[in-house]
Amino acid sequence: MGFPENTEAFIRYIAGLCNGGMTYSQVYTLPNGALKRMQIQLLDAGTNRFLLRRMDVTKLLREERQKAEQIEQLKDAAQAANREKSLFMARMSHDLRTPMGAILSLARFGINECPDESCKTYFEQIHDSGEYMLNMLNEILDMQKLESGQVDLHYELIQLGGIEQKV
Secondary structure (H helix, E strand, C coil): CCCCCCHHHHHHHHHCCCCCEEEEEEEEEECCCCEEEEEEEEEEEEECCCEEEECHHHHHHHHHHHHHHHHHHHHHHHHHHHHHHHHHHHHHHHHHHHHHHHHHHHHHHHHHHHHHHHHHHHHHHHHHHHHHHHHHHHHHHHHHHHHCCCCCCCCCCCCCCCHHHHC
């Protein structure tokens, strides 16, 4: 590669190589076939002088690529863990809802069939606690549906009076 005789022309040539960004990169193939990336940066240019920095950025680029691959692997692992968590929560809440339905049915049966008022009170407490647990399980399922984008939200008014006695 022939450079101009004139220093100013050489500086303009280097600046042109750097393409206005004052940095020029080139990839070399070594005799062993390995690639080496060099970066030349024009730091300062004056009338009869210029300051260049030549740097081997091969290792830096390799490390950046490895970090990007590690981040991608960690992201994939986090997404897989989140999917497993969602599956577990869906299975667990579904498996708990089935026996909860039986408990609620037996509590309703006890409320309707028990002749003693104190006995009915116990069954009502069982029923209310079971309803509370069933609501919690349904909320867990709703959260799983929300995470997977399978649910639409709606707003409703609720009565808070007397809730502290039920809990």
